[in-house]
Amino acid sequence: MSKVVSTRLQDDTxxxxxxxxxVLDKTPSETVATLVEESLREIEFAFIExxxxxxxxxxxxxxxxxxxxxVIEIARTYEMDISKVASxxxxxxxxxxxxxxxxxxxxxxxxxxxxxxxxxxxLNVNRLLPNLEVVSVPTTEE
Numbered sequence: 001m002s003k004v005v006s007t008r009l010q011d012d013t014x015x016x017x018x019x020x021x022x023v024l025d026k027t028p029s030e031t032v033a034t035l036v037e038e039s040l041r042e043i044e045f046a047f048i049e050x051x052x053x054x055x056x057x058x059x060x061x062x063x064x065x066x067x068x069x070x071v072i073e074i075a076r077t078y079e080m081d082i083s084k085v086a087s088x089x090x091x092x093x094x095x096x097x098x099x100x101x102x103x104x105x106x107x108x109x110x111x112x113x114x115x116x117x118x119x120x121x122x123l124n125v126n127r128l129l130p131n132l133e134v135v136s137v138p139t140t141e142e
Contacts, residue, residue, distance in 0.1 A: 007032075024057070045105070047098035055116065059109070061099060064091075069113035071099040 009017065014028070021031040034057065038050040047062045059068040071089070075096070078084040082100070086093045103110045126132045 023052075041102075045098060045102045047095055048102050055113070058113065059102060059106075061095065064089075067113065068099050068102050069110045069117070071096065072103045072110050073114050073117065075100070 017028050021028045042049055048059055049062050050057055051060050075085045082093050082096050085096045
């Protein structure tokens, strides 16, 4: 269920909103709803912010270039051990816990982003970047 909320915007604010709506390929009303939802999530979850990306608007970890889904994908390789993940990213445990909290609240969003990431193969990327060369780097075991 949804509720209709009416508000008045200054002309310049509406113009700015309209430009953002065009970029997001949404109506101004849809854009307002999206921005309000994102703003509420930023208030409710520590270290979370929303940014534009090549995949659309995504939740990111403040102070980093990492989307929340990227932190969770790496965390799974450490069996969701907060201290190991914090060490991996050289971040405090609270930062990692914030990503875990967000992912717990919005699991479908995170799963969808991880699945999209895993679906990108060299072939898919090569279609976007025709000059792409795949280079294999041998790993060293310690």
